[in-house]
Amino acid sequence: MKKIIAIAAAMLLTLTAFAQxxxxxxxxxxxxxxxxxxxxxxxxxxxxxxSLPEMTVGEGEVNLTPIISSLxxxxxxxxxxxxxxxxxxxxxxHFVKSGKYEMLMEVKEDGEVVHMxxxxxxxxxxxxxxLTYEAESCTFICLDGxxxxxxxxxxxxxSQKKKEVSN
Amino acid sequence: MSPEELDRIAGASGAEIPADLGERLGNAVLAxxxxxxxxxxxxxxxxxxxxxxxxxALASLAIVLSLPHAPKDTFDDPLLAYAELEKTFSYISSKxxxxxxIAAVAEPAIEKTTGAINNTINKKSK
Amino acid sequence: MxxxxxxxxxxxxxxxxxxxxxxxxxESEADAEDALQDLYVKLWNSRDALDGIGNPKGYCxxxxxxxxxxxxxxxxxxxxxxxxxxxxxxxxSSAGIEGKETLSRVLRAMDGLSASQREVLxxxxxxxxxYEEMAERTGMNNxxxxxxxxxxxxxxxxxx
Numbered sequence: 001m002k003k004i005i006a007i008a009a010a011m012l013l014t015l016t017a018f019a020q021x022x023x024x025x026x027x028x029x030x031x032x033x034x035x036x037x038x039x040x041x042x043x044x045x046x047x048x049x050x051s052l053p054e055m056t057v058g059e060g061e062v063n064l065t066p067i068i069s070s071l072x073x074x075x076x077x078x079x080x081x082x083x084x085x086x087x088x089x090x091x092x093x094h095f096v097k098s099g100k101y102e103m104l105m106e107v108k109e110d111g112e113v114v115h116m117x118x119x120x121x122x123x124x125x126x127x128x129x130x131l132t133y134e135a136e137s138c139t140f141i142c143l144d145g146x147x148x149x150x151x152x153x154x155x156x157x158x159s160q161k162k163k164e165v166s167n
Numbered sequence: 168m169s170p171e172e173l174d175r176i177a178g179a180s181g182a183e184i185p186a187d188l189g190e191r192l193g194n195a196v197l198a199x200x201x202x203x204x205x206x207x208x209x210x211x212x213x214x215x216x217x218x219x220x221x222x223x224a225l226a227s228l229a230i231v232l233s234l235p236h237a238p239k240d241t242f243d244d245p246l247l248a249y250a251e252l253e254k255t256f257s258y259i260s261s262k263x264x265x266x267x268x269i270a271a272v273a274e275p276a277i278e279k280t281t282g283a284i285n286n287t288i289n290k291k292s293k
Numbered sequence: 294m295x296x297x298x299x300x301x302x303x304x305x306x307x308x309x310x311x312x313x314x315x316x317x318x319x320e321s322e323a324d325a326e327d328a329l330q331d332l333y334v335k336l337w338n339s340r341d342a343l344d345g346i347g348n349p350k351g352y353c354x355x356x357x358x359x360x361x362x363x364x365x366x367x368x369x370x371x372x373x374x375x376x377x378x379x380x381x382x383x384x385x386s387s388a389g390i391e392g393k394e395t396l397s398r399v400l401r402a403m404d405g406l407s408a409s410q411r412e413v414l415x416x417x418x419x420x421x422x423x424y425e426e427m428a429e430r431t432g433m434n435n436x437x438x439x440x441x442x443x444x445x446x447x448x449x450x451x452x453x
């Protein structure tokens with residue numbers, strides 16, 4: 001279980017122009033499509049988040065400050081448009097195949113398929129892609145940056161613990 | 168006109184009520200609420216108004232200096248961005264967690280199968 | 294402070310009765326609608342004091358009467374709602390005029406919102422629903438709701 005969490009905790013993409021370009025390509029292609037909600041956070045925004053004053057982390061909240069300094073980009077495409085979901089899935093699959101990504105996890109349940117991919121070294125997690133797909137909806141999350149694996153592992157575990165506390 | 172008289176007029180039929188009156192008033196209340204919401208969204212939870220102004224200015228500068236053809240940040244306010252990031256990690260965690268739950272359920276069956284296979288191999292090798 | 298849902302439950306059903314009063318005083322459909330809009334915005338902006346009101350209808354009648362009489366006076370003096378010729382007539386008046394201009398701008402900004410953006414904004418800003426409650430009502434996930442709300446807020450904030 002720890003190993004899976006450790007692998008799952010490898011969530012940052014390399015800062016290679018190629019990887020960033022593809023995540024950005026997918027974002028640019030679909031962000032204005034009908035039925036799509038899109039979120040982009042730039043390296044600058046992560047720097048700004050990192051320089052926010054000491055925040056009070058309430059019950060049920062996770063302190064993301066340790067991880068923020070090592071993040072440099074976030075792309076989210078959340079589609080409720082069944083006409084383009086298959087295209088998004090195909091583009092993401094092409095993206096991870098052509099980059100140096102390994103499948104970290106696959107979960108299939110109730111018609112929903114979840115894939116997670118990572119890239120990086122044993123010490124540093126440099127890339128993470130999550131694709132959630134079902135006929136009616138599709139979510140693509142792509143994270144850029146560089147993060148010590150252990151730190152990310154702790155943060156992911158904390159996210160789960162805090163969720164349980166707040167539920 | 169006294170309030171009692173006006174109350175009587177309120178209950179009398181006569182004036183035709185515009186069909187879109189409810190919608191119009193709903194929009195007016197929404198606009199007032201939205202204006203209030205917009206003003207309060209600009210104030211940070213931590214009263215760090217000056218920092219928020221600086222943050223927005225810096226974000227604008229950073230965007231100008233960023234890679235060509237880079238998309239525009241979805242959020243101007245780093246606090247809103249932080250909240251969104253929190254939700255994103257929560258979402259990712261929930262998917263990881265679900266995978267682990269399914270794996271945990273399967274584990275005994277896997278162990279049982281592995282055990283059976285090993286027993287068979289051991290018997291054959293004897 | 295009175296929450297949005299209670300405000301809607303207590304005050305929105307009074308609109309037809311109040312409209313009849315406004316129409317009776319102002320004798321104009323357009324003016325009556327405007328007066329009612331002013332009333333409801335005023336009520337919303339002072340909703341922190343409404344919990345103590347035992348008789349919402351009676352309270353609204355008094356407020357509305359004053360609003361209508363003000364309108365009649367302004368009309369008699371030849372001034373129109375949309376042309377604030379002077380801001381020197383007192384704090385209330387100038388704040389009221391600025392408030393009206395802001396409201397007009399926000400209403401125009403709202404025209405530029407998609408139906409989803411408007412609905413999410415309404416649920417959040419008027420009803421004060423949590424993201425979980427909104428997700429339950431709409432079937433949209435949290436990420437989608439947050440993005441819609443952020444987009445709506447951006448457009449509104451531009452006008453403020």
